[in-house]
Amino acid sequence: MKLNVAADLRQLVDREIQQVLPEVVAFRHECHRHPELTWREQATAAAVAAKLRQIPGLTVTEGVGKLGVVALLKGEQPGPTVGLRADMDALPVREVTGKAYASCHDGVMHACGHDGHMANLLGSAMVLANLRERLRGQVKFIFQPAEEGGAGAKVMCEDGVLDQPKVDVIFGLHGWPEVPCGKVYLRSGPLLAATNVFHIEVK
Template sequence: MPDYRAAAEAQREELQARRRDFHQHPELSFQEIRTAGIVAEELQALGMEVQTGVGKTGVVAILEGAQDGPTVLVRADMDALPIQEETAAEYASLHDGVMHACGHDGHTTIALGVAKLLSEHRDRLRGRVKFVFQPAEELGAGAQAMCEDGVLEDPRPDVTLGLHLWNTMPVGTIGIATGPTFAAVSIFEITVTGRGGHGALPHETRDPIVAAAQLVGALQSICSRDVPAADQAVLSVTSFNAGTAYNIIPPAAKLTGTMRNFSPKIRDLITRRFYEICAGIGSAMACKVDAKMTHLTDPVVNDAATTERVRTAIQRAAPSVILDEDERTMGGEDVGLFMTDIPGTYFLVGSANEERGLNFGHHHPRFDFDEECLPIGVTTLAAAVGEFLLPD
């Protein structure tokens, strides 16, 4: 077994410099041109066969081992978010309104580190690693785009592995649960149309604000009254827009929101109740309710056998890390698409450091992580891949 930790440690300065460079030059979903260019160049320099423009801006590279064996897909995402960075970091974003606020700069850096580390063991590698650098995770669209471009074929992966930095977990902890780890994501839009009029004469109107307010309340009863308590689900109304003046009842109100769950059964139940409640409140309040629920991504489900092997590999390679086998989130991740019919493990690498103020949540303008997680990420992800391709 290679000394993954020593090899990752040897990359420490390079990892930090690369991450800071990506952080200073964030790119929005499907616009990861510079990032993809650097990734492609690095992988080519390692002697890999590289394919660019997969799923618009994605990069795929194969590290072919000296001997035959399975194909392991390693996935990293590259995109940033439309957020104005508010950290005082010397490596803060140079682009107004765009920021790596989810840690994907770290993911790309770590996967490149893993590519470098494993390419040093190519002569002993039994099988191949398919490195997938994905665009547009934040839109929940990049994995789909890459799948449409055939990323899961020729060769088809036998195992999918990947990680997400996790700023609610201290650096040095790895979250690795069996079963569902990231939730299925749906979004919804509701337009309530009534009849506007004077604020002093509501009886001459059909007030869409009162109807929409009742919808907000009633929709909350789905998760508390319809979903069995042992199942996890969330429904949040995240915008409520109506009206223009203090004395006008507007003609319409608009709500949007998101729904999360871990199973198709619960997703279908919530969706059915969502439409029933919308229709029911519409008729009770004599307003027209147009509702639309759209399912974006499936849950990320960690395969039990694969995950057990990855846990063991991580423990052997990095005995000092703490494994948390319960960490799961209602957040979404489109890596699940690479794991639908392919067993896989997607784990969380703790990246927070409370003492240094590096514990703002993902998508926060002050999000930043403890770079100690970079060598840990390389060690653990490389060891996970090695478990399937590098015999002792």
């Protein structure tokens, strides 16, 4: 019985994903066209907030930790508060991909995949909002500025992003080109969280 319930829920989630996928892909392309550097994500944050406000059942708060955006979804049943987090800033990289949705800002590009992270989190909000009658607890969708060395997470935490309601557990993700398509690598604690600078001397 338990396996049947899990299989039914998986099929339901898959159907919801397919329904929202075109809008999620379009949002990712729009984010990619208009990248913004660390602590300059004003337009990005506004676009994220506008999309979130179109989703029934979400309470949206802007300006958390300066430029962060947070949306809260309350389930129909009591339970824990789960945080899901994505980053919003781009890198000072010139895009030469030739894609139809390539960056409109010379010298700035979503070269680290944060456009995809935002789209993933938006899609998650859309799907879970459609399934909120099955949801136990609450989900806090956290869109963080200044991940690229700007300590945006620290600023958001200092502004209380993990409180009211208190987040019991939080999940983040990051694109990883070396991981085969369709696979997800998991670990508890920090992952892909370091910036290392080193010098190579060739003699």
